[in-house]
Amino acid sequence: MKTAFKMKLFPGMKEAYKKRHDEIWPELAALLKENGVSDYTIFLDQETDSLFAVQQQSGTSSQDLGTTEIVQKWWAYMADIMETNPDNSPVTTPLVKVFHMD
Numbered sequence: 001m002k003t004a005f006k007m008k009l010f011p012g013m014k015e016a017y018k019k020r021h022d023e024i025w026p027e028l029a030a031l032l033k034e035n036g037v038s039d040y041t042i043f044l045d046q047e048t049d050s051l052f053a054v055q056q057q058s059g060t061s062s063q064d065l066g067t068t069e070i071v072q073k074w075w076a077y078m079a080d081i082m083e084t085n086p087d088n089s090p091v092t093t094p095l096v097k098v099f100h101m102d
Helices: 015-022 025-035 067-076
Strands: 002-008 038-047 049-059
Touching: 002 015, 015 067, 025 049, 025 067
Parallel strands: none
Antiparallel strands: 002 049, 038 049
C-alpha cells in the first residue's frame, strides 16, 4: 500500500533537513526496511516549507514505529527544525489520493 502525508519545516531549515536525511542513520534505515517501509520519498514545497512524504508499506507506516528507541532519538534530533508534537513526533497530516497513473 502506498501512503502519503505532509509535515512542516521551520523557515530556513531546508538545508539542515536535507543534510540530516542525506546522512540518515543506518540503523534507522534498516528498521524502516525491516518493517516494510520502502520507496520512501519526501518532497519540499519551498514556498510554504511543507514536506510531502510518500512511502510504500508492506507492513507498518514509518510514523507507527515511534515506540522504538531509534525513532524516538531521530524525532528528538529533528525537533529543532520542524513542527512536532509534545513527544517530538512530527506533526503529520495524511494526504488523500485523488489521482494515480502507472
